[in-house]
Amino acid sequence: MKKIYSRYPMVKYLRQEALPTALCPGCGGGTVLNAFANAIDQLKIDPRDLVVVSGIGCSAWIASPYFLADTLHTTHGRAIAFATGVKVGLPDKYVVVISGDGDLASIGGNHLIHAARRNIDITVILVNNFIYGMTGGQVAPTTPFGAITTTTPYRNVEHPLKIAETVAAAGASYVARWTTAHVYQLIESIKKALTTKGFSLVEVISQCPVQFGRRNKMKEPAEMLRWFLKNSVPISKAKKMSEEELEGKFVIGEFVHRRRPEFTEELNKLIKEVQEKYVR
Amino acid sequence: MIIRGDEPEQKELLKKLYKPGNYFMMGDEAIAYGAIFAGCRFYAGYPITPSSEIAETMARELPKVGGYYLQMEDEIASIAAMIGASWTGFKVMTATSGPGFSLMQENLGYAVMTETPLVLVDVQRSGPSTGQATKGAQGDFFQARWGTHGDHPMIAVSPVSVEDAFWETIRAFNIAEKLRTPVVVLFDGILGHTREQIRIPDPDEVEIAYRKLPQSEEEAKLPFGDPHGDGIPPMPLFGHGYFTHVTGSTHKENGLRDVYTPEVHDRLIRRIHRKIEKNRDVYEKYEEYYTEDAEILVVSWGVSARPSLGAVLKARKEGIRVGLFVPKTVHPFPGERMRELGKKVRAILVPEMNLGQMILEVQRFVNDDVLLKGVNKIGGVPLTVEEILREIRGVAI
Numbered sequence A: 001m002k003k004i005y006s007r008y009p010m011v012k013y014l015r016q017e018a019l020p021t022a023l024c025p026g027c028g029g030g031t032v033l034n035a036f037a038n039a040i041d042q043l044k045i046d047p048r049d050l051v052v053v054s055g056i057g058c059s060a061w062i063a064s065p066y067f068l069a070d071t072l073h074t075t076h077g078r079a080i081a082f083a084t085g086v087k088v089g090l091p092d093k094y095v096v097v098i099s100g101d102g103d104l105a106s107i108g109g110n111h112l113i114h115a116a117r118r119n120i121d122i123t124v125i126l127v128n129n130f131i132y133g134m135t136g137g138q139v140a141p142t143t144p145f146g147a148i149t150t151t152t153p154y155r156n157v158e159h160p161l162k163i164a165e166t167v168a169a170a171g172a173s174y175v176a177r178w179t180t181a182h183v184y185q186l187i188e189s190i191k192k193a194l195t196t197k198g199f200s201l202v203e204v205i206s207q208c209p210v211q212f213g214r215r216n217k218m219k220e221p222a223e224m225l226r227w228f229l230k231n232s233v234p235i236s237k238a239k240k241m242s243e244e245e246l247e248g249k250f251v252i253g254e255f256v257h258r259r260r261p262e263f264t265e266e267l268n269k270l271i272k273e274v275q276e277k278y279v280r
Numbered sequence B: 001m002i003i004r005g006d007e008p009e010q011k012e013l014l015k016k017l018y019k020p021g022n023y024f025m026m027g028d029e030a031i032a033y034g035a036i037f038a039g040c041r042f043y044a045g046y047p048i049t050p051s052s053e054i055a056e057t058m059a060r061e062l063p064k065v066g067g068y069y070l071q072m073e074d075e076i077a078s079i080a081a082m083i084g085a086s087w088t089g090f091k092v093m094t095a096t097s098g099p100g101f102s103l104m105q106e107n108l109g110y111a112v113m114t115e116t117p118l119v120l121v122d123v124q125r126s127g128p129s130t131g132q133a134t135k136g137a138q139g140d141f142f143q144a145r146w147g148t149h150g151d152h153p154m155i156a157v158s159p160v161s162v163e164d165a166f167w168e169t170i171r172a173f174n175i176a177e178k179l180r181t182p183v184v185v186l187f188d189g190i191l192g193h194t195r196e197q198i199r200i201p202d203p204d205e206v207e208i209a210y211r212k213l214p215q216s217e218e219e220a221k222l223p224f225g226d227p228h229g230d231g232i233p234p235m236p237l238f239g240h241g242y243f244t245h246v247t248g249s250t251h252k253e254n255g256l257r258d259v260y261t262p263e264v265h266d267r268l269i270r271r272i273h274r275k276i277e278k279n280r281d282v283y284e285k286y287e288e289y290y291t292e293d294a295e296i297l298v299v300s301w302g303v304s305a306r307p308s309l310g311a312v313l314k315a316r317k318e319g320i321r322v323g324l325f326v327p328k329t330v331h332p333f334p335g336e337r338m339r340e341l342g343k344k345v346r347a348i349l350v351p352e353m354n355l356g357q358m359i360l361e362v363q364r365f366v367n368d369d370v371l372l373k374g375v376n377k378i379g380g381v382p383l384t385v386e387e388i389l390r391e392i393r394g395v396a397i
Helices: A010-011 A030-040 A079-089 A101-107 A111-118 A163-170 A183-195 A222-232 A263-278 B008-017 B027-038 B053-064 B075-086 B098-113 B140-145 B162-179 B217-223 B262-278 B302-317 B334-343 B358-364 B384-394
Strands: A050-054 A072-073 A092-099 A121-130 A174-179 A200-205 A232-234 A248-257 B021-027 B043-046 B068-071 B092-097 B118-124 B156-159 B181-187 B193-201 B245-247 B285-287 B296-301 B322-328 B330-331 B345-351 B372-375
Touching: A010 A030, A010 B262, A030 A092, A030 A121, A030 A183, A050 A079, A050 B068, A072 A079, A079 A092, A079 A101, A079 A111, A079 A263, A079 B043, A079 B068, A079 B075, A092 A101, A101 A111, A101 A121, A111 A121, A111 A163, A111 B075, A163 A174, A163 A200, A163 A248, A174 A183, A174 A222, A183 A200, A183 A248, A222 A232, A263 B053, B008 B053, B021 B027, B027 B053, B027 B092, B027 B118, B027 B162, B027 B181, B043 B053, B043 B075, B053 B068, B053 B092, B068 B075, B075 B092, B075 B098, B092 B098, B098 B118, B098 B140, B098 B181, B118 B162, B140 B181, B140 B330, B156 B162, B162 B181, B162 B193, B181 B302, B285 B302, B296 B302, B296 B334, B296 B384, B302 B322, B302 B345, B302 B384, B322 B334, B322 B384, B334 B358, B345 B384, B358 B372, B372 B384
Parallel strands: A050 A072, A050 A092, A072 B245, A092 A121, A121 A200, A174 A200, A232 A248, B043 B068, B043 B092, B092 B118, B118 B181, B156 B181, B296 B322, B296 B345, B345 B372
Antiparallel strands: A174 A248, B021 B193, B156 B330, B285 B322
16 A cells, blocks of 8 residues: 555655654644745755755754755754854755754754854744744743743743844844745745845744643644734734734744845855965 | 865965974964864864964964864854764864863764764863863863763873874874764863974875765665774765765664664664774874883873973983873773783872873773872963972882
């Protein structure tokens, strides 16, 4: 009997010996993997020209090991730093980091900001599910104010980090935010991120019905998707809204798309200049 | 394009830029030049006293030879970037000191587990914590060996002079490449900041090793296999279409994670250990002076080895039959030779700039009837010839 996933048109991009995935039923990670595979397919990128790096946690598993490319599964929080070395060695390849909010914005927050500042040509797909999923549902720096988690059993009294806004301010070339309920926009943004020279971030608000939804009155995945749709505000509209009006909303859309000198290109230019000066 | 270090045009370039001959330089600078001669073309680091001159020299010299200097946001990012770069084919190095070395430990373990060649220089300073930030010490002997978690082998070399730092750095790269493993260079702030004469050699005099690459598709599909029976898998580099999966989790020979099967973990960890144990000839190195007829033995390492030699020479003039044993690769400790020497002497002195670390390794290999005594000094000032000589006289009859 053929495996059920053999009918999936994007299966050619997956490491079939690693399937089925370890993701829970209803997890948004599958949507992200699907969107990423479709973006690669539509851009006709040869997976041999791709290196995917990830850290620790559920979202780190999305592309490593499942995506059939060179994949580097690293220590917690450090994916972007590892990817920096990969990009310098392989400046002509697409270097992509796919990992979660706990990994990239919490323990890895410093690397995220500095990679954006450096403007190194890495594409980061940051899956934000507001929670530490694999570790058992503890509070994260992205957990909404007032939400219930295993380490905020009464309610969360911290404010969530605005990841896309922070990375845009740090100097990235491209930043967008969508939810798993905006699949086609997400694919388009991943394509733009991959083709933009410089640091690019696509933040995907994603559902974790098991660890987040279950404790916050949304145990069905569809309930979480409806919550995303109901509370999403396009960035153009959000600009006219007050802080209070935006409380608990998800601002979606493109935050920046601009040209800035890129790190590996600048490094290579520098080496050329120095060699012309010192070596004759 | 990745530079291996053994290309004829690179050798010409080195000859042109660094004319063979005598130079006057710091230990830290000698480490940097050693790395460049060994083929290192990627350095990622974070400044910390007393290692910063290594970073500064690399930042100045690497672009001249087509190499990359990256100043990362912290030490964790530095070793992470190095590992990423090593998987693209670069020979990579970072340098740090005590607190930075502590921060690098998790990813040092990752490099062991993923069998990633890299060279990590620890210019030891006084600690714990911020300690005496500008003073040298030899307190990281065991941090190098046991700093990261889990069961793991570790190789560490320790130079004894500025010129030795140049050659030991090259040797560290060659060990890392031959055995596909991280190698620590245990240096110290005193030698790091000492200036003395060193001879820069002709690049042709320098042995350069490069990691084993897969010879076929099948070998490339088993990035953690053992096709040659020496425990050292060929390394399929990223960007060659092999679709390699690398993880710090327990993995099968094909790289895919399997953390549930006890045999998979057992097989992997035992092979990583075996790879180091079986290839002792690649890294074992020690120096001996007057050990043939010695009845007292001084065992010393790194910065303390030279005043130890000075003391041994003076004691010999006084007619004391004393010898010196200097492990140049301190981990794994040259235990077999230590055992042989321990049988021939009645007293062993271990001078080091700590309150007794390497002496514990020595103790493992000598019998109880040998008088074993540390010569220890802390505070950031190196041991003197007189201080060691006094101790030698004290145990001489």
